[in-house]
Amino acid sequence: MPITEEEWKRKLSPEQYRILREKGTEAPFSGEYLDSHEKGMYRCAACGAELFSSGTKFDSGTGWPSFTEPANLKNIDLRDDYSEGSRRIEVACKNCGSHLGHVFDDGPKDRGGKRYCINSACLLLGKK
Numbered sequence: 001m002p003i004t005e006e007e008w009k010r011k012l013s014p015e016q017y018r019i020l021r022e023k024g025t026e027a028p029f030s031g032e033y034l035d036s037h038e039k040g041m042y043r044c045a046a047c048g049a050e051l052f053s054s055g056t057k058f059d060s061g062t063g064w065p066s067f068t069e070p071a072n073l074k075n076i077d078l079r080d081d082y083s084e085g086s087r088r089i090e091v092a093c094k095n096c097g098s099h100l101g102h103v104f105d106d107g108p109k110d111r112g113g114k115r116y117c118i119n120s121a122c123l124l125l126g127k128k
């Protein structure tokens, strides 16, 4: 059974709810995983799906955790987002539908050129 918004509100912190369920964005340079270099798997903070491996994380200087590629494309949903006028590509969790961030084409050229710009509040690091 799908989880209702009331249940998400109980399960998540207010900040997580705002970002994951209402497509919010955390303030840049504020998230707990921004400078994290610990090894492990970043999972969806809402449902636990595997999203990004620490091995693909890089310091983009943008203020949000950045990854070159998802750990498992099957767990990722990409959607057109015109909310700020120009087209961006929203990254969402395919398993629970929660918003995660956006993906841009200005990532490291030698690693595929993508920058998955993901809110720390949407992630939970399972350490290895």
Ligand code: FE
Binding pocket: 044, 045, 046, 047, 048, 049, 093, 094, 095, 096, 097, 098
């Ligand atoms: Fe999820």
